[in-house]
Amino acid sequence: MRFRSIAIGRLLWWSPLLTLLVLVAAGCAENYPQTTLDPRGEFARMVDDVFMTTVRWAILVFVLVEGALVVAIIKFRGKPDDPEPKQIHGSSVLEVVWTVIPAVILVMVAIPTIKVIFETAKEPADAMVVEVIGHQWWWEFRYPEYGITTANEMYVPVDRTVDLRMVSDDVVHSFWVPQFAAKRDVFPNRETRMWFNTEVTGEFPGQCAEFCGIQHARMGFRVVSVEVAEFDSWVAGMSAATEPVSVEGDSVALAGQQLFLTKACIGCHSFNAAAPPPGQIGPNLANIGSRTMIAAGMLENTDENMARWISDPQGYKEGSLMVIAGEITEAELAALVAYLRAQQVVASPPVVADIQ
Amino acid sequence: MATSAVEHAAPDAPAAHSKTGVWSWITTVDHKRIGIMYGVSAFVFFMFGGLEALLLRIQLGSADNTFLSPDVYNQLFTMHGTTMIFLGVMPLSAMFFNFMIPLQIGARDVVFPRLNSFSFWMFLVGAIVLNVSFLFNAAPNAGWFGYANLTETQYSPGLNTDFWVIGLMALGVASLAAAVNFFVTIINMRAPGMRLLRMPMFVWMSFITQVLLLLAFPIITVALIFLMADRYFGANFFQPDANGDPMLWQHLFWIFGHPEVYILILPPFGIVSEILPVFSRKPLFGYAAMVFSGAFIAVLGFGVWSHHMFATGMGPIADASFGLLTLLIAIPTGVKIFNWIGTIWGGSLQMKTPMYFALGFIAMFIIGGLSGIMHAAVPADLQQTDTYFVVAHFHYVLFGGSIFALLAGAYYWMPKMFGFMLNERIGKIQFWLMFIGFNITFFPMHFLGLHGMPRRVYTYPEGLGFEFWNLIETAGSMLLGFSFLVFIWNIWLSKRAGVAAPADPWDGATLEWSIPSPPQEFNFAEIPTVHARDPLWEQKRSQGRPLPEPPRVSGEGIHLPNPSVKPLITALGIGVFFTGFLLGSPWPIPASLTINLPVVLIGFAMTAYGILSWAFEPA
Numbered sequence: 022m023r024f025r026s027i028a029i030g031r032l033l034w035w036s037p038l039l040t041l042l043v044l045v046a047a048g049c050a051e052n053y054p055q056t057t058l059d060p061r062g063e064f065a066r067m068v069d070d071v072f073m074t075t076v077r078w079a080i081l082v083f084v085l086v087e088g089a090l091v092v093a094i095i096k097f098r099g100k101p102d103d104p105e106p107k108q109i110h111g112s113s114v115l116e117v118v119w120t121v122i123p124a125v126i127l128v129m130v131a132i133p134t135i136k137v138i139f140e141t142a143k144e145p146a147d148a149m150v151v152e153v154i155g156h157q158w159w160w161e162f163r164y165p166e167y168g169i170t171t172a173n174e175m176y177v178p179v180d181r182t183v184d185l186r187m188v189s190d191d192v193v194h195s196f197w198v199p200q201f202a203a204k205r206d207v208f209p210n211r212e213t214r215m216w217f218n219t220e221v222t223g224e225f226p227g228q229c230a231e232f233c234g235i236q237h238a239r240m241g242f243r244v245v246s247v248e249v250a251e252f253d254s255w256v257a258g259m260s261a262a263t264e265p266v267s268v269e270g271d272s273v274a275l276a277g278q279q280l281f282l283t284k285a286c287i288g289c290h291s292f293n294a295a296a297p298p299p300g301q302i303g304p305n306l307a308n309i310g311s312r313t314m315i316a317a318g319m320l321e322n323t324d325e326n327m328a329r330w331i332s333d334p335q336g337y338k339e340g341s342l343m344v345i346a347g348e349i350t351e352a353e354l355a356a357l358v359a360y361l362r363a364q365q366v367v368a369s370p371p372v373v374a375d376i377q
Numbered sequence: 378m379a380t381s382a383v384e385h386a387a388p389d390a391p392a393a394h395s396k397t398g399v400w401s402w403i404t405t406v407d408h409k410r411i412g413i414m415y416g417v418s419a420f421v422f423f424m425f426g427g428l429e430a431l432l433l434r435i436q437l438g439s440a441d442n443t444f445l446s447p448d449v450y451n452q453l454f455t456m457h458g459t460t461m462i463f464l465g466v467m468p469l470s471a472m473f474f475n476f477m478i479p480l481q482i483g484a485r486d487v488v489f490p491r492l493n494s495f496s497f498w499m500f501l502v503g504a505i506v507l508n509v510s511f512l513f514n515a516a517p518n519a520g521w522f523g524y525a526n527l528t529e530t531q532y533s534p535g536l537n538t539d540f541w542v543i544g545l546m547a548l549g550v551a552s553l554a555a556a557v558n559f560f561v562t563i564i565n566m567r568a569p570g571m572r573l574l575r576m577p578m579f580v581w582m583s584f585i586t587q588v589l590l591l592l593a594f595p596i597i598t599v600a601l602i603f604l605m606a607d608r609y610f611g612a613n614f615f616q617p618d619a620n621g622d623p624m625l626w627q628h629l630f631w632i633f634g635h636p637e638v639y640i641l642i643l644p645p646f647g648i649v650s651e652i653l654p655v656f657s658r659k660p661l662f663g664y665a666a667m668v669f670s671g672a673f674i675a676v677l678g679f680g681v682w683s684h685h686m687f688a689t690g691m692g693p694i695a696d697a698s699f700g701l702l703t704l705l706i707a708i709p710t711g712v713k714i715f716n717w718i719g720t721i722w723g724g725s726l727q728m729k730t731p732m733y734f735a736l737g738f739i740a741m742f743i744i745g746g747l748s749g750i751m752h753a754a755v756p757a758d759l760q761q762t763d764t765y766f767v768v769a770h771f772h773y774v775l776f777g778g779s780i781f782a783l784l785a786g787a788y789y790w791m792p793k794m795f796g797f798m799l800n801e802r803i804g805k806i807q808f809w810l811m812f813i814g815f816n817i818t819f820f821p822m823h824f825l826g827l828h829g830m831p832r833r834v835y836t837y838p839e840g841l842g843f844e845f846w847n848l849i850e851t852a853g854s855m856l857l858g859f860s861f862l863v864f865i866w867n868i869w870l871s872k873r874a875g876v877a878a879p880a881d882p883w884d885g886a887t888l889e890w891s892i893p894s895p896p897q898e899f900n901f902a903e904i905p906t907v908h909a910r911d912p913l914w915e916q917k918r919s920q921g922r923p924l925p926e927p928p929r930v931s932g933e934g935i936h937l938p939n940p941s942v943k944p945l946i947t948a949l950g951i952g953v954f955f956t957g958f959l960l961g962s963p964w965p966i967p968a969s970l971t972i973n974l975p976v977v978l979i980g981f982a983m984t985a986y987g988i989l990s991w992a993f994e995p996a
């Protein structure tokens with residue numbers, strides 16, 4: 022009996038710790054495609070190194086200081102009628118020691134910090150420029166080298182440094198690609214810069230990180246990192262996309278083409294990736310048929326989701342700037358979806374998800 | 378028998394004017410009553426803020442949840458932050474400033490009692506303006522940091538931001554009035570013999586806080602006036618199209634905002650520095666170092682604002698400078714933590730509820746401090762900023778820090794304030810519930826942030842791996858919320874049990890424990906003379922412990938300031954004046970007039986009347 026109760030007592034004592042371990046293990050088992058802890062590019066790796074330096078020092082300090090606290094609490098627990106403890110007012114030696122030791126630790130943190138600040142600030146050489154334009158609640162990407170405009174999906178060739186030039190069309194946003202780089206705010210009145218390269222192929226999510234209004238939560242995007250050849254064919258396809266992809270012969274999609282005009286979609290959207298008409302408030306839709314996500318990285322690009330989005334953008338993304346006048350019937354929806362699905366300048370990307 | 382009872386009662390009877398009834402509270406200029414009004418209203422708002430947080434947590438409990446609409450979520454997170462900072466932690470500290478500073482320095486009241494009353498009413502006006510917005514479904518929704526140019530009319534057309542601007546302006550007036558008052562009070566009203574380096578640590582930290590308030594609040598007020606000018610009168614301070622600059626807002630906001638962080642944490646530092654020595658039965662370790670590290674933190678606090686803006690791309694030189702200065706703050710902060718541990722080391726720890734909370738404070742604040750160092754490593758911050766990692770950090774500092782310490786203060790000082798003891802057992806239960814609930818709620822936020830969850834998002838999609846920890850956090854937050862119900866329950870039960878608090882229940886070191894609990898209106902029948910730090914310990918050492926219970930005396934002949942309603946009239950006048958800015962013009966022309974001129978003028982007249990009649994009223 023006695024043994025058992027001791028065993029149970031032990032178990033009770035350890036159970037919070039066990040629960041904690043189980044929880045952390047469960048948490049670790051999750052897949053985190055947007056994590057900062059698994060860098061896949063040089064910028065993010067340098068940042069991660071600095072972070073891990075701070076973590077190591079933090080754990081050391083944590084153990085020592087919290088340890089001292091716990092020891093003190095256990096060791097010096099008193100009773101009301103205990104004699105008055107020795108009245109100590111301080112100790113200059115100790116106080117100097119615990120001013121100097123943290124200072125030394127801080128220097129150890131400061132050195133890599135300063136180093137990486139300056140390294141990441143360097144102008145990258147031989148980089149592909151991509152202009153990033155933040156819009157309330159989607160992202161526009163332009164490739165001045167190739168004269169291409171696209172939205173919400175940034176194609177990049179693997180291993181090539183990308184030099185971002187960023188500006189906002191409205192309020193302050195922040196461009197964040199955790200696995201390749203970090204964050205940089207995007208302002209309406211100044212250009213900000215950041216660079217990154219990708220060391221692997223695959224699709225990686227990113228997200229706006231500065232509160233920018235009602236749909237800040239749904240202002241995502243993808244970085245699609247592909248082999249150079251594949252990138253070149255994407256560029257070729259996009260530069261040729263001055264007209265919508267022809268749907269001649271497909272009567273449903275042809276109806277959709279008509280509806281795209283009559284439902285005024287054309288007022289806000291264009292399929293011209295090479296020379297988009299200026300002043301349109303919606304994302305460029307060239308290649309929309311083969312993007313993986315729609316509505317700023319938040320809905321998977323299936324026919325059902327596409328139909329849902331077109332018929333009720335406000336229902337899915339309340340406050341979004343896509344407003345449809347009037348009702349759209351089921352048949353009209355099907356036609357529009359067929360038409361949009363046909364808009365593929367490259368075949369659906371064959372990229373294998375290379376995430377973790 | 379009967380006559381002697383009457384005779385005994387006589388000295389207790391109210392002296393000059395009636396001291397009961399609602400009117401006596403409305404017109405009171407007694408710093409203790411004002412303190413209690415601050416405390417009660419702040420606690421109510423704090424509970425509001427907590428409720429808002431719980432709603433946010435429910436929404437985030439699962440991916441793509443639709444419990445709250447995006448706009449309601451944005452209103453709630455904005456109000457949660459604004460409330461906790463301006464209507465929760467700050468006025469809870471103000472409660473202790475009001476009640477305890479005069480007692481700890483051996484004074485009968487503050488220097489400007491009516492200004493004190495005015496600051497409370499002004500606070501209430503601001504708090505009500507902010508919260509009334511909910512009735513119009515137009516609560517502020519652009520974040521407590523209100524980043525321009527999102528707050529400009531074209532992106533925030535509703536009244537939401539107007540409520541925020543006006544509410545914060547009113548609160549700024551309240552804070553400045555209080556800061557002037559306590560600054561002068563601490564300088565001028567100390568009992569004979571209480572030299573600066575004999576002041577209790579709570580008074581010291583409060584003093585530094587007043588300096589911060591005096592320097593920081595004008596800056597946010599300027600920023601708010603700019604924003605108001607943009608929104609109401611077509612100015613262009615933050616309008617990029619007209620060469621205004623949203624970055625200007627960020628600088629102004631954080632030059633205020635970073636010192637604000639120390640405004641929130643220094644008074645709790647002071648509270649903990651009072652409690653640890655008393656319950657360790659040993660003086661504060663390194664008193665002078667504590668004072669100077671507090672002052673050093675405050676000075677540095679004005680030089681690090683841009684560490685909130687590393688992601689804006691200020692360039693490597695600015696990043697490096699602000700990063701280094703921020704790292705530097707860790708040194709005085711570390712000194713404080715080590716000195717606290719030095720205080721309990723070798724002591725005889727009396728594990729009463731206030732001590733639990735004070736020790737919990739140290740344990741949690743260390744964690745918040747360490748994640749703070751990670752933010753100061755600029756490149757690391759470029760990943761962490763605007764993610765849940767930061768949310769974890771500042772909750773460890775402001776909840777694990779400030780709130781734990783404020784509760785320590787509540788358990789420590791409420792017997793003095795209200796004259797009854799709180800239940801120890803329930804107090805400890807509350808501590809453990811809160812401690813566990815707090816860590817379950819906030820620790821996983823470190824993981825979420827590092828794994829890529831941005832903050833201020835009303836939802837997150839499936840597939841990013843955020844579901845698991847969010848659900849755990851939501852569960853933890855319920856426990857945390859519940860712990861505050863236990864606190865209320867404790868107060869209620871303890872009040873009913875009515876265990877009278879002696880003058881000095883904890884073997885205290887400072888002057889407030891030398892007078893009856895609750896104190897009489899005049900505080901000290903005789904102004905004490907101070908001969909040392911920890912004056913009451915000093916006295917007990919020479920006269921023997923425990924001291925006899927101090928008698929309640931009549932206070933005949935002690936001059937006290939007269940009650941006055943003028944401060945309330947003035948505050949209401951300002952409230953009416955501001956309301957005119959929320960109502961819109963009653964006339965169609967001129968179309969550019971966006972304010973209700975008649976109401977504004979009435980408010981102006983009321984304010985002017987309040988101030989003038991106040992000036993000529995005999996104090």
Ligand SMILES: [Cu+2]
Nearest residue numbers: 194229233240
């Ligand atoms: Cu954004």
